[in-house]
Every structure is written in C-alpha cells, then in structure tokens.
Amino acid sequence: MIRLFPIRLALSKLVLTLILSLLICSQVQWTVSYANSTNATALESSLTNETHSADRTNDTNTLTSVGKWVRIIDLPRSINDLAVDPDNLRVIYAGAGKQGSGSGVYKSEDYGLTWNLSSSGLPDQDVTAIALDHRDTGTVYASVGDRGGIFASEDRGKSWQLRGNTGAFGGFKNRLHVDPKGDSSLFLVTVPGGLFKSDNKGRSWQHIVGGLPHDEDARTGAYVLSLAIDPTDSKVIYAGTGGFIGQGHGVYKSIDGGLTWNPSNRGMLDYRINALALDPAHPQTIYAGSEKGEIFKSMDGGKSWNDVEDRNLLEEYSQPSVRSIAIDPEHPDTVRVLLDYAGIAFSNNGGANWSILGKPERLQSPMFTAMATSFDPMPVIIVGVDPNIDNAGGWRYAD
Numbered sequence: 001m002i003r004l005f006p007i008r009l010a011l012s013k014l015v016l017t018l019i020l021s022l023l024i025c026s027q028v029q030w031t032v033s034y035a036n037s038t039n040a041t042a043l044e045s046s047l048t049n050e051t052h053s054a055d056r057t058n059d060t061n062t063l064t065s066v067g068k069w070v071r072i073i074d075l076p077r078s079i080n081d082l083a084v085d086p087d088n089l090r091v092i093y094a095g096a097g098k099q100g101s102g103s104g105v106y107k108s109e110d111y112g113l114t115w116n117l118s119s120s121g122l123p124d125q126d127v128t129a130i131a132l133d134h135r136d137t138g139t140v141y142a143s144v145g146d147r148g149g150i151f152a153s154e155d156r157g158k159s160w161q162l163r164g165n166t167g168a169f170g171g172f173k174n175r176l177h178v179d180p181k182g183d184s185s186l187f188l189v190t191v192p193g194g195l196f197k198s199d200n201k202g203r204s205w206q207h208i209v210g211g212l213p214h215d216e217d218a219r220t221g222a223y224v225l226s227l228a229i230d231p232t233d234s235k236v237i238y239a240g241t242g243g244f245i246g247q248g249h250g251v252y253k254s255i256d257g258g259l260t261w262n263p264s265n266r267g268m269l270d271y272r273i274n275a276l277a278l279d280p281a282h283p284q285t286i287y288a289g290s291e292k293g294e295i296f297k298s299m300d301g302g303k304s305w306n307d308v309e310d311r312n313l314l315e316e317y318s319q320p321s322v323r324s325i326a327i328d329p330e331h332p333d334t335v336r337v338l339l340d341y342a343g344i345a346f347s348n349n350g351g352a353n354w355s356i357l358g359k360p361e362r363l364q365s366p367m368f369t370a371m372a373t374s375f376d377p378m379p380v381i382i383v384g385v386d387p388n389i390d391n392a393g394g395w396r397y398a399d
Helices: 005-047
Strands: 068-072 079-084 092-098 101-108 127-132 140-144 149-153 161-165 173-178 186-191 194-198 206-208 224-229 237-241 251-254 273-278 286-290 295-298 322-327 335-339 343-347 355-358 368-374 380-385 393-398
Touching: 079 173, 079 380, 092 127, 092 140, 092 368, 092 380, 101 127, 140 173, 140 186, 173 224, 186 224, 194 224, 237 273, 273 322, 273 335, 286 322, 286 335, 322 368, 335 368, 343 380
Parallel strands: 079 127, 079 368, 127 173, 224 273
Antiparallel strands: 068 393, 079 092, 092 101, 127 140, 140 149, 149 161, 173 186, 186 194, 194 206, 224 237, 237 251, 273 286, 286 295, 322 335, 335 343, 343 355, 368 380, 380 393
C-alpha cells in the first residue's frame, strides 16, 4: 500500500517554493523598474539645468515649478531697456546696443520667443531707453545715442523719425516715461544727467531741478535714478534719488507734474532708490527698491515707508541691487522684483512673504539691466543681462 502523505507534503513544499520565487522575482523587477525610473527622472532634471522651483499654485498668473529660463538667441548681448505693450501682452520691445554694436529696437510678437530688428529710420547708435504711449500704443518712443536724441514711431516700430533732443550728454542708464493720462508729457531719467521733461511729445525738453537734491555743478543735474507716475493723476510723480556715486535721499514727490519736488522719504532718508512701481488699482501703494536690496512699501502715497524685503532670503547674495519692480494690474498683491546676483524675487501677498524664483544657472553672479513681464494669460519674464559677463544678452522665463 502506497503512503501518499509524504508525496503530498513534498508537492506542497514545491508549490510553496515556486510561489515564493515568483513573488520575489516580481518584487525585484518592480524595484529595479522604480529605481530606473527614479534615476531617469533625476538625470532628466540634472540635464535640464535651467529649470527652477517656485511656489506651486493653481492661479494661472502665478509662477510655477515647471518654468524654464531660456537664452534669447535673436537679441544682441547689450539689452538696455524693455517695454511691454499694455494692450497686447504678446508684443515686447527691446532697446539694444553698446557702442554701436547690435544697436537698434527689436520687437517680439510672441511673448518674447522670437525677435526681429525694427529700426528703420534709426541711426546706428545705441537705443538706451524705450517707452509706449499709454493712450495710443501704436506710438513708441526711444532715446538714442549719447546726445539725448528722442525718436518716435507711430506705426508700432516699423519706421522712426527724430522727434527732438534733450541736450543730456552721456548717461550710464536712461529711462523714458510717458504720461499715463495721455497728454503730451514725457520724462527722461538719465544717470548722471538728471531729469528732463517734455510737454510736447518729445519735441523740446527742460531740465528739472526744482526741489530735488542735486550737485552744485549744473551739468550733473538732479540726483534721480528712477521715476513713477500716478496712473490716475499724472500731476503726481515720485522720483527715486541717488547721485552718480554716494548716498541717496530716498523718494521725492511732486504734485505739479514735476515742476517742484519735496522729500517723501520718511523711513528711507539716505537710501539710493533704483526702482519704483505704483499699484495701478491703488496708487497710494508704492514699492521702492534700493541699491543694496532693500524693498520698501508705502500705503499712504509716500508719507511713510516700511522695509518689507526678506533679508534671510537674500542673505547669500552680497547687496543684490534692485533693478526693476513689476506689479500685476489684475492682481496687485502679485509683485516681481529683479535683483542683481539673485534674479527674480516674487510675492503673491503684497510683500508680506517673498520667494526666490532665481536666475538662469548658466549665469554666475549676474548683474541685470532691465525686465519686462507679462502676468496674463501666461507668466512670462524677459530680462537683460549685463553684457560684460558670459552668456549675457536677453533671457526668457516662462511656464
């Protein structure tokens, strides 16, 4: 009589061994697959070295972690100024050139992806500043050369004509500002030349000094580094002050269209103010950026200022000068700030908290020249990088 028990036991052990072997193989295969997937993701991330992290949000107008910095190959190395068409955010203008090389106005019609030279009628000289007419964005103004020539285009940059001359010589930094209420007033900030105003769309200019801190040498002019005009009352203007070298005097304010000025600098008495921006919905709210990275905010039309930057966030950077400030017109608590060395800092709650978007990884300790930003329908930032470093020129960040 055959005893079946030992045979059944042996078969049971064999089946159990086979099952365990299959389970172990499956686990090993899953682990290897997961590891390979993880390594591939890490490798892909390391190869895409222009990708940066930022706060993730569901808001379409807010920077996210999927954005990339890309160098703009259609632009020259020297980007002196940038301006976005407020009526068509796809359209961006760049004023470019250094000592005649790459000089001209460049125009993009696809949020800065591609650019074309748009300089018919301009001399072969550097375009140091550019601005759009707020009422008629078909009219574009440009400061050209080192003698203060002002050119205008009435066909969105297709052709240009000489409009007038400021008489300002030189200028390490120029900025043009057009009266947002749409009358004939233009302002030119030129460092170290001072502040100039035209009341006839750039045809003639006057040098403004009254009440502003200035050098005894009239050729040096007023100590003005930046300007912002109230979009609801163009008689109200703010000037960020600072001499060519040395200390500044904070912000000054004019209530008569720039003819006379008074200190508006409580809380920032001796700061050099490189950048100013007004909340377009609440123009009593103003942001000011200093040469050493401080970000000030006033909510009472410049009567008082509070320091709102996050020093802990910027402590790894050595005095990161503020170069530009932009406020989202639809969501005015959203603020972007361009800083030397650090790149882009942004706040989504009116400066209560800040995050660093950063800069392109290929740029080592960069200084910047200008920023243009589009908030809707997609977040886009264009920056100009000082031409004296590697990989200079224009850079674009977009989600």
